[in-house]
Amino acid sequence: MTAIPLLDIRDLTVEFATRRGPVRAVRQVDVTVGKGETVGIVGESGSGKSVTSYAVMRILDRAGRIAGGEVSFSGIDLRAAGERQMRDLRGREISMIFQNPRAALNPIRKVGHQIEDVLRQHAEAGSGDAKAKAVAALEQVKIARAAERYHAYPFELSGGMCQRVVIALALACRPQLLIADEPTTGLDVTTQKAVMDLVTSLTRERGMATVLITHDLGLAATYCDRIAVMEQGRVVETAPAATIFRTPAHVYTRKLVQATPRPGVSLRDLLPDGAPTAAAGRAEGAGAPLLAVSGLVKEYPRAKVGLTRPRAAEAPFRAVDSLSLSVDRGESVGLVGESGCGKSTTSTMVMRLLDPTGGSIVFAGEEIGGVPAARFARHPLRPRIQMVFQDPTESLNPRWTAARAIADPLLRFRTVRGTDAIRARCEELARLVGLPVDLLDRFPHQLSGGQKARVGIARAIAPSPDLVILDEPTAALDVSVQAVVLNLLADLKQALGMSYLFVSHDLQVVRMLCDRVIVMQAGRIVEEGPTAAVLEAPRADYTRALLAAIPHPPV
Amino acid sequence: MLRTLLDRLATTLPALAGVVVVSFLLTRVLPGDTAAYFAGPAATPQAIAQIRSELGLDRPLPEQFARYVADLARGDLGRSLTTGQPVTADLGARLPASAELTLFGLALALLVAIPLGVAAALRQGSLVDHACRVVATAGVSLPVFFTGLLLVYAFYFVLGWAPAPLGRLDAFASPPPTRTGFFLLDSLIAGDLETFRASLAQIVLPGLTLAIFALAPIARITRAAMLAVLAADFMRTARAAGLSSRRVVVTYGLRNALLPVVTTLGMVFSFLLGANVLVEKVFAWPGVGSYAVEALIASDFAPVQGFVLAMALLYTVLNLGIDLAYGLIDPRVRAAA
Numbered sequence: 001m002t003a004i005p006l007l008d009i010r011d012l013t014v015e016f017a018t019r020r021g022p023v024r025a026v027r028q029v030d031v032t033v034g035k036g037e038t039v040g041i042v043g044e045s046g047s048g049k050s051v052t053s054y055a056v057m058r059i060l061d062r063a064g065r066i067a068g069g070e071v072s073f074s075g076i077d078l079r080a081a082g083e084r085q086m087r088d089l090r091g092r093e094i095s096m097i098f099q100n101p102r103a104a105l106n107p108i109r110k111v112g113h114q115i116e117d118v119l120r121q122h123a124e125a126g127s128g129d130a131k132a133k134a135v136a137a138l139e140q141v142k143i144a145r146a147a148e149r150y151h152a153y154p155f156e157l158s159g160g161m162c163q164r165v166v167i168a169l170a171l172a173c174r175p176q177l178l179i180a181d182e183p184t185t186g187l188d189v190t191t192q193k194a195v196m197d198l199v200t201s202l203t204r205e206r207g208m209a210t211v212l213i214t215h216d217l218g219l220a221a222t223y224c225d226r227i228a229v230m231e232q233g234r235v236v237e238t239a240p241a242a243t244i245f246r247t248p249a250h251v252y253t254r255k256l257v258q259a260t261p262r263p264g265v266s267l268r269d270l271l272p273d274g275a276p277t278a279a280a281g282r283a284e285g286a287g288a289p290l291l292a293v294s295g296l297v298k299e300y301p302r303a304k305v306g307l308t309r310p311r312a313a314e315a316p317f318r319a320v321d322s323l324s325l326s327v328d329r330g331e332s333v334g335l336v337g338e339s340g341c342g343k344s345t346t347s348t349m350v351m352r353l354l355d356p357t358g359g360s361i362v363f364a365g366e367e368i369g370g371v372p373a374a375r376f377a378r379h380p381l382r383p384r385i386q387m388v389f390q391d392p393t394e395s396l397n398p399r400w401t402a403a404r405a406i407a408d409p410l411l412r413f414r415t416v417r418g419t420d421a422i423r424a425r426c427e428e429l430a431r432l433v434g435l436p437v438d439l440l441d442r443f444p445h446q447l448s449g450g451q452k453a454r455v456g457i458a459r460a461i462a463p464s465p466d467l468v469i470l471d472e473p474t475a476a477l478d479v480s481v482q483a484v485v486l487n488l489l490a491d492l493k494q495a496l497g498m499s500y501l502f503v504s505h506d507l508q509v510v511r512m513l514c515d516r517v518i519v520m521q522a523g524r525i526v527e528e529g530p531t532a533a534v535l536e537a538p539r540a541d542y543t544r545a546l547l548a549a550i551p552h553p554p555v
Numbered sequence: 556m557l558r559t560l561l562d563r564l565a566t567t568l569p570a571l572a573g574v575v576v577v578s579f580l581l582t583r584v585l586p587g588d589t590a591a592y593f594a595g596p597a598a599t600p601q602a603i604a605q606i607r608s609e610l611g612l613d614r615p616l617p618e619q620f621a622r623y624v625a626d627l628a629r630g631d632l633g634r635s636l637t638t639g640q641p642v643t644a645d646l647g648a649r650l651p652a653s654a655e656l657t658l659f660g661l662a663l664a665l666l667v668a669i670p671l672g673v674a675a676a677l678r679q680g681s682l683v684d685h686a687c688r689v690v691a692t693a694g695v696s697l698p699v700f701f702t703g704l705l706l707v708y709a710f711y712f713v714l715g716w717a718p719a720p721l722g723r724l725d726a727f728a729s730p731p732p733t734r735t736g737f738f739l740l741d742s743l744i745a746g747d748l749e750t751f752r753a754s755l756a757q758i759v760l761p762g763l764t765l766a767i768f769a770l771a772p773i774a775r776i777t778r779a780a781m782l783a784v785l786a787a788d789f790m791r792t793a794r795a796a797g798l799s800s801r802r803v804v805v806t807y808g809l810r811n812a813l814l815p816v817v818t819t820l821g822m823v824f825s826f827l828l829g830a831n832v833l834v835e836k837v838f839a840w841p842g843v844g845s846y847a848v849e850a851l852i853a854s855d856f857a858p859v860q861g862f863v864l865a866m867a868l869l870y871t872v873l874n875l876g877i878d879l880a881y882g883l884i885d886p887r888v889r890a891a892a
Contacts, residue, residue, distance in 0.1 A: 091797030103788040118796045153886045
């Protein structure tokens with residue numbers, strides 16, 4: 001490390017003015033970043049990691065202010081710098097890239113113009129050469145046909161492509177420090193690898209320093225030199241990335257390391273106190289499978305409808321292309337693939353919320369593929385298929401208490417009658433999913449993410465279903481909560497003898513929870529088999545690519 | 556682009572057909588006997604019956620409707636019994652006056668409301684924000700004719716700054732040669748600054764009356780849209796890239812915030828068309844609004860139908876324009892169209 005660090009954060013404290021008085025989001029944080037160094041700031045939601053970076057950039061929103069400490073960048077005191085000086089530093093000396101790249105770009109301005117805006121602001125280009133320089137910036141982030149893409153709008157580009165544009169924007173003026181705030185959250189695992197490799201190679205090439213802010217300890221350990229772990233506004237540990245998985249010093253870091261899904265660990269290993277392992281053997285499916293899908297097809301028309309325009313005779317888009325799969329009783333099957341591969345379309349059709357174009361869906365010996373989606377809600381088999389949704393917050397009615405949400409299927413299917421009986425069943429379900437009974441009368445906004453996830457699970461198992469479709473149930477949760485929820489799901493399956501169809505993009509999670517895995521690409525199955533076999537000896541190139549893209553931290 | 560235009564026009568045809576049917580039926584259902592009105596209070600039943608058959612009012616409704624539609628197809632809106640002129644000629648002479656007034660009021664409202672809304676959003680909770688709220692509340696809570704009278708009282712009667720509220724030009728001036736029908740533009744085209752000043756002086760008060768009315772929704776929507784945009788991720792990106800605050804607010808913020816404003820504009824315009832009727836009355840403005848009200852009171856069907864149809868056409872064309880403007884501002888709409 002150099003004598004004077006490039007970025008030196010000392011004792012930084014950030015406060016937010018709220019209606020209930022000031023709240024300290026960041027408390028006495030010390031972080032230093034040397035020239036050319038890559039430092040990771042890792043923490044779960046609410047740990048203050050993003051706020052720290054906003055404070056450095058001085059782009060905190062109006063309610064936030066730096067309450068104490070020092071921030072200096074190459075000897076410049078950023079706390080004392082005027083707004084004009086900060087504006088010159090932002091984008092030219094320190095840049096940022098953000099989570100959710102599509103939202104991070106102006107939706108109604110050509111991406112080329114957005115890059116030009118930055119170049120011109122910092123006098124890196126005049127009106128004559130701005131376009132050529134913007135195209136060059138796009139080429140540097142390996143965007144093919146950059147001159148053409150210069151004219152594209154963000155909505156015309158994929159998520160990964162948008163993130164490349166954001167990177168081009170950030171690096172256009174050759175800054176010395178890049179702050180990457182959750183740059184790959186929400187991107188597919190292969191896109192994540194491509195983006196991270198790109199950032200690493202570009203910053204290394206230019207000798208830039210990088211701060212990587214992420215909730216994913218594995219990702220940080222793979223790409224960073226040093227890691228600062230944050231918990232509730234404090235840095236609890238700073239350690240070299242190479243050793244943090246092997247010798248975590250702080251209790252919280254140990255918990256985080258333990259909860260991070262990684263090769264060679266089981267579900268139980270994710271929990272802090274080595275909970276007793278439930279009997280591993282799964283109930284063998286006797287006879288016919290619970291769910292048998294064959295030749296399932298879903299097509300969407302491409303043609304646009306207009307009064308004066310005849311329907312274009314283009315072939316329809318096949319979201320799901322003659323797909324066949326089966327789920328035995330008591331089995332859990334993982335459906336894996338990247339966004340747009342048709343896994344959610346498949347699960348929605350099995351749930352009978354969407355009508356298939358062709359093929360059959362046989363559930364419990366009965367053909368349900370032909371029942372129109374609009375009528376399936378009253379079908380006698382409906383209570384026996386339930387679903388847990390991706391976002392635990394968005395999938396709960398904000399005006400219903402937890403008890404009301406859990407009771408909803410009971411009221412709808414009339415499996416339990418009478419107010420007292422329903423309440424008793426709700427309490428039983430709450431105990432089953434580990435939700436304290438006194439939280440039942442709270443509203444979703446009064447519950448934490450993990451508690452909301454439990455409510456969603458309790459609601460799904462309320463009518464004692466045979467098959468539960470889990471649509472990325474932990475994607476929106478912090479790793480420590482994810483560990484608990486995954487274990488809960490495994491226990492419930494064991495206790496209640498349900499089958500799971502687990503839709504996910506996270507192979508590590510699937511490996512721990514599922515007996516069998518199905519890998520999908522472009523609406524088709526490219527590989528399927530027992531989880532261990534597929535993940536350890538993949539046969540399809542696509543599966544190999546997916547596995548290679550998972551971050552491999554030095555364990 | 557032409558394709559989209561034709562598509563859009565085609566979808567408005569059913570709406571216009573509906574307007575034709577409804578305006579015809581409404582004027583027939585309304586109480587009041589045209590023939591009796593025109594025969595005068597001393598007319599004999601025979602005279603009334605004669606007028607009725609001359610006007611074709613003794614025919615069954617379907618036949619009257621068929622004749623009306625046939626005339627319409629030839630561009631004939633009938634003849635006003637009050638003025639004795641063809642309705643098309645009457646509307647043609649009066650529509651530019653109304654259009655000029657409405658557009659002037661709308662432009663005035665936009666000039667004030669958008670900067671006000673932006674300023675209120677940028678300094679939430681400040682004096683500007685409160686001023687914005689007060690102006691907006693006052694604008695919607697005062698009826699237009701009342702605001703009009705208030706302005707006339709203050710600026711003509713008390714202060715004497717404005718000319719008498721008696722039409723588009725004072726009695727001694729002659730209108731500029733007709734090009735667009737808008738006195739402000741025509742006088743400029745003719746290079747006649749004297750007439751321009753005179754017609755500007757006449758239009759300021761009624762225009763202001765309409766503007767105060769239109770100000771409220773535009774300012775409120777601009778403020779709300781701007782607040783939403785200020786919280787957007789791309790605004791943070793723009794700030795983190797060190798762009799100047801002017802660029803961040805105008806190019807990144809306002810352009811995005813304008814989308815809902817443009818949508819509201821269509822609605823505001825239709826409110827203004829309604830408000831126009833009263834304002835024209837207060838300021839003796841020779842527009843279509845006062846014309847239609849007079850015709851309605853006289854149970855004079857043809858001008859009323861013509862007015863309703865003209866307004867429907869105007870509104871349709873305006874909405875088409877707004878849709879196209881939307882496409883210009885938002886590339887996503889262009890792609891979907």
